[in-house]
Amino acid sequence: MTHFPQLRDLGEQALLKRVQDFCPPLAIGDDGAVIDPGAGQELVVTTDLLVEGVHFNDLTAAPADVGWRAAAANLSDLAAMGAAPLGITVGLALPGDRSLFWVEEVYRGLRACLDPWQAPILGGDLSRSPVAILAITALGTVSPGQALRRSSAQPGDAIVVTGAHGASKAGLELLLRPEQQAQAPPELSQNWIRAHRRPQPRLDVTALLREFGWARAAGMDSSDGLADAVLQLCRASGVGARITSLPLPAGLKDWVGPEQARQWALYGGEDFELALCLPRGEAEILTATLGDGAAIIGETTTEPTVYLELAPGLKESLSFESGFQHFHPKT
Amino acid sequence: MTHFPQLRDLGEQALLKRVQDFCPPLAIGDDGAVIDPGAGQELVVTTDLLVEGVHFNDLTAAPADVGWRAAAANLSDLAAMGAAPLGITVGLALPGDRSLFWVEEVYRGLRACLDPWQAPILGGDLSRSPVAILAITALGTVSPGQALRRSSAQPGDAIVVTGAHGASKAGLELLLRPEQQAQAPPELSQNWIRAHRRPQPRLDVTALLREFGWARAAGMDSSDGLADAVLQLCRASGVGARITSLPLPAGLKDWVGPEQARQWALYGGEDFELALCLPRGEAEILTATLGDGAAIIGETTTEPTVYLELAPGLKESLSFESGFQHFHPKT
Numbered sequence: 001m002t003h004f005p006q007l008r009d010l011g012e013q014a015l016l017k018r019v020q021d022f023c024p025p026l027a028i029g030d031d032g033a034v035i036d037p038g039a040g041q042e043l044v045v046t047t048d049l050l051v052e053g054v055h056f057n058d059l060t061a062a063p064a065d066v067g068w069r070a071a072a073a074n075l076s077d078l079a080a081m082g083a084a085p086l087g088i089t090v091g092l093a094l095p096g097d098r099s100l101f102w103v104e105e106v107y108r109g110l111r112a113c114l115d116p117w118q119a120p121i122l123g124g125d126l127s128r129s130p131v132a133i134l135a136i137t138a139l140g141t142v143s144p145g146q147a148l149r150r151s152s153a154q155p156g157d158a159i160v161v162t163g164a165h166g167a168s169k170a171g172l173e174l175l176l177r178p179e180q181q182a183q184a185p186p187e188l189s190q191n192w193i194r195a196h197r198r199p200q201p202r203l204d205v206t207a208l209l210r211e212f213g214w215a216r217a218a219g220m221d222s223s224d225g226l227a228d229a230v231l232q233l234c235r236a237s238g239v240g241a242r243i244t245s246l247p248l249p250a251g252l253k254d255w256v257g258p259e260q261a262r263q264w265a266l267y268g269g270e271d272f273e274l275a276l277c278l279p280r281g282e283a284e285i286l287t288a289t290l291g292d293g294a295a296i297i298g299e300t301t302t303e304p305t306v307y308l309e310l311a312p313g314l315k316e317s318l319s320f321e322s323g324f325q326h327f328h329p330k331t
Numbered sequence: 332m333t334h335f336p337q338l339r340d341l342g343e344q345a346l347l348k349r350v351q352d353f354c355p356p357l358a359i360g361d362d363g364a365v366i367d368p369g370a371g372q373e374l375v376v377t378t379d380l381l382v383e384g385v386h387f388n389d390l391t392a393a394p395a396d397v398g399w400r401a402a403a404a405n406l407s408d409l410a411a412m413g414a415a416p417l418g419i420t421v422g423l424a425l426p427g428d429r430s431l432f433w434v435e436e437v438y439r440g441l442r443a444c445l446d447p448w449q450a451p452i453l454g455g456d457l458s459r460s461p462v463a464i465l466a467i468t469a470l471g472t473v474s475p476g477q478a479l480r481r482s483s484a485q486p487g488d489a490i491v492v493t494g495a496h497g498a499s500k501a502g503l504e505l506l507l508r509p510e511q512q513a514q515a516p517p518e519l520s521q522n523w524i525r526a527h528r529r530p531q532p533r534l535d536v537t538a539l540l541r542e543f544g545w546a547r548a549a550g551m552d553s554s555d556g557l558a559d560a561v562l563q564l565c566r567a568s569g570v571g572a573r574i575t576s577l578p579l580p581a582g583l584k585d586w587v588g589p590e591q592a593r594q595w596a597l598y599g600g601e602d603f604e605l606a607l608c609l610p611r612g613e614a615e616i617l618t619a620t621l622g623d624g625a626a627i628i629g630e631t632t633t634e635p636t637v638y639l640e641l642a643p644g645l646k647e648s649l650s651f652e653s654g655f656q657h658f659h660p661k662t
Contacts, residue, residue: 013651029567031411031551032377032471034478037368046363047420047468049458080362089378091422091466125466127380135422135456135466137378140363147365220362236360320344 007103007128008096015126018100019092022107027123035086035122041141043086046077052132060175063102065197066134067109073223074138075117075201076272080221082148082206083140085119090136093129106134117203146215148206148276153218153237157300158283160276162205163293165226166261167249169268171196188251195249199272206274208289217278227266227318229275231306237277240303243318244310247295262310266318338434338459339427346457349431350423353438358454366417366453372472377408383463391506394433396528397465398440404554405469406448406532407603411552413479413537414471416450421467424460437465448534477546479537479607484549484568488631489614491607493536495624496557497592498580500599502527519582526580530603537605539620548609558597558649560606562637568608571634574649575641578626593641597649 007015020028027033037043048070050056056066071088078085090110094103110121122139171192174181181189202221209217218237222229226246234241246265253261277300278286287294307317338346351359358364368374379401381387387397402419409416421441425434441452453470502523505512512520533552540548549568553560557577565572577596584592608631609617618625638648 030478030481031408032375032414032469034412034473035374035376036475037372037374039371041368043366043368043374043417043470044363045366045420045453045468045470047422047454047456047466049422049424049456049460049464049466051424051458051460053461054459077362081365083363086374089376089468091378091380091468093380093382093464122376123378125378125380127382128385129380129382129464130384130462131460133380133424133460133464133466135378135380135464137376137420137422137468138363139374139376139470142365144367147361150361 005100006096007094007098007100010100012126015100015103018104019107019126022111023121023123027121033122037086037141040144042144042147044078044081044083044140044142044147045137046074047135047137048073050134060172061197063105064109064112067106068113068198070134070136071110071113072199072201072272074136075113075119075203076221076223078138078140079201079203079206080148080219080274081140081142082146082209082219083142084206085117085203086139086141087120087122088114088136088138089122090124090134092124093127093131093133095130095132096128098132146210148217148219150218150220150233150236152216153233153239153277153300155239155300155302157277158280158296159230159241159243159298159300160278160283160287161222161226161247161273161295161297162202162290163271163273164247164249165222165271165273166252166264166268167192167195168199168270169264170249170252184255185251192249196270199270201272202274205290208286212282214278214282217276219274219276222271222273222275223269225267225269226275228320231318231320233275233277234300234306237300240301241298241306242301243298243308245295245297246310247293247297336431337427338425338429338431341431343457346431346434349435350438350457353442354452354454358452364453368417368472371475373475373478375409375412375414375471375473375478376468377405378466378468379404381465391503392528394436395440395443398437399444399529401465401467402441402444403530403532403603405467406444406450406534407552407554409469409471410532410534410537411479411550411605412471412473413477413540413550414473415537416448416534417470417472418451418453419445419467419469420453421455421465423455424458424462424464426461426463427459429463477541479548479550481549481551481564481567483547484564484570484608484631486570486631486633488608489611489627490561490572490574490629490631491609491614491618491625492553492557492578492604492628493533493621493625494602494604495578495580496553496602496604497583497595497599498523498526499530499601500595501580501583515586516582523580527601530601532603533605536621539617543613545609545613548607550605550607553602553604553606554600556598556600557606559651562649562651564606564608565631565637568631571632572629572637573632574629574639576626576628577641578624578628
């Protein structure tokens with residue numbers, strides 16, 4: 001890409017001007033952006049850092065994917081709170097030898113993810129830096145008292161996931177070890193890679209919950225893995241859980257075997273689905289309405305533990321300690 | 332500081348727990364914080380990146396100063412918009428060998444600056460990174476239509492600054508070249524160093540403007556230098572300006588001479604005062620009320636240029652090109 005100018009040749013004002021093309025006029029020309037949150041709405045705010053070499057790299061994500069994933073992670077947090085998006089701010093720290101093309105691609109990726117939700121880029125900041133970092137803050141609104149909390153699950157709630165889990169991790173593995181692509185079914189490989197590069201924030205689910213008026217649901221997103229999501233919901237609500245099924249992406253078990261597929265579903269992370277606890281009747285309506293991998297995976301209990309019981313009588317407890325590490329079955 | 336644990340020994344959960352001590356409960360335990368913006372208010376959002384080695388370093392700022400300055404820069408942007416602060420989010424990217432003490436000091440500095448304005452830390456994100464970066468987003472509110480814009484100056488307005496300019500740059504010079512401290516008056520040196528390390532966001536001015544009901548004022552902060560602020564206001568409003576005085580910190584001219592003092596006032600930056608354009612009667616009331624360096628420094632004109640006329644007939648035009656670089660007098 002040597003025919004594209006580097007940032008150090010461009011100057012801050014010229015870079016700013018290019019980046020402002022991705023923002024609406026309200027975000028430009030003052031010390032801050034002014035937006036109307038809507039009458040009587042509560043505000044939801046969430047923020048995420050993405051560091052090159054830690055959260056993304058050239059091998060697994062093109063610059064447009066970096067932008068998409070940064071926007072998706074933040075919109076997913078809004079979805080997990082039951083919020084409708086107002087927009088995001090973008091802080092971008094960049095080495096001087098980065099190309100303008102890379103920066104514009106990141107912004108194109110951000111916008112591609114944001115545009116379907118009418119969420120504008122509400123301004124931001126640019127800085128040079130030895131390492132590329134995106135710092136995104138997302139703003140959303142909820143009607144007063146309608147935010148989805150992690151702490152509002154009750155014993156006997158159905159636990160719903162809004163889609164299959166493990167596809168993002170499968171895509172990441174294929175990107176990190178391309179030689180594995182020869183062993184994976186080609187059309188499924190592309191799905192999994194897409195799941196990793198272009199995760200969909202589940203704001204559609206949030207809109208549905210609002211439409212149904214189901215404010216009692218507890219929820220969070222599964223960005224750190226499904227096991228972590230269920231454990232966090234249970235800890236915040238003071239309940240236990242029994243998980244009796246794990247919705248896996250089509251073909252994953254055949255490719256990597258049932259144990260690996262299960263590990264990726266529980267601990268792989270970055271599927272950006274929602275885990276919700278709600279009364280069984282509502283859960284059944286929701287999963288039927290969503291389709292496409294949405295499922296009731298178990299129920300909350302009065303017990304102090306969270307455990308898997310994928311076959312009758314075969315119990316394995318889950319704990320935070322096993323997250324991100326190897327899966328230690330405890331029978 | 333080897334007796335303080337390093338972040339890599341601590342683990343993410345333990346670090347998170349320490350950092351959460353600096354946040355109110357509303358910011359903890361969900362995917363986002365929920366806040367009430369107040370009935371019928373518009374929202375102001377602004378964001379800033381601070382990169383170690385670019386915006387701060389060990390030599391010129393203790394970690395608590397880094398936190399203070401990060402908060403002050405963002406609160407200053409809210410002040411420049413006429414907004415009352417709701418709070419900030421804090422993204423913190425950190426090398427693994429950074430001490431926990433450093434991190435806690437940054438948060439203490441943030442809180443020390445925020446607390447007088449009842450502005451909570453509304454959550455954030457932590458990540459490891461090869462370089463330390465703070466990414467702050469500040470949220471504030473204004474009554475609909477009451478935001479201070481850069482574009483609302485009219486020819487014949489008085490141009491007000493809310494305090495003297497050049498002290499922050501003087502403090503920075505003393506910190507970068509400590510041998511100069513021997514030549515500077517000790518009590519003034521300490522003031523200037525304090526001006527650099529602990530700038531005061533002028534939310535008090537904003538509160539006063541709201542109290543007076545003066546929504547027609549144009550304003551921005553002088554974080555990038557007073558010359559830049561006046562030029563930006565004039566460009567956004569389509570007016571020119573004649574600057575006839577520059578309020579300097581006491582003793583600065585005696586220490587570095589009138590020309591250097593003037594350069595620092597115009598181009599030094601980071602004084603975090605406000606530059607405001609408003610009708611002369613209001614300007615006189617405002618400067619009299621504020622005292623302490625607040626002054627009318629000139630007026631807006633129908634001419635296309637911004638110029639200094641510090642002595643009658645001796646005109647020098649200002650332009651963006653001369654900002655941050657040497658001052659090129661054009662007679």
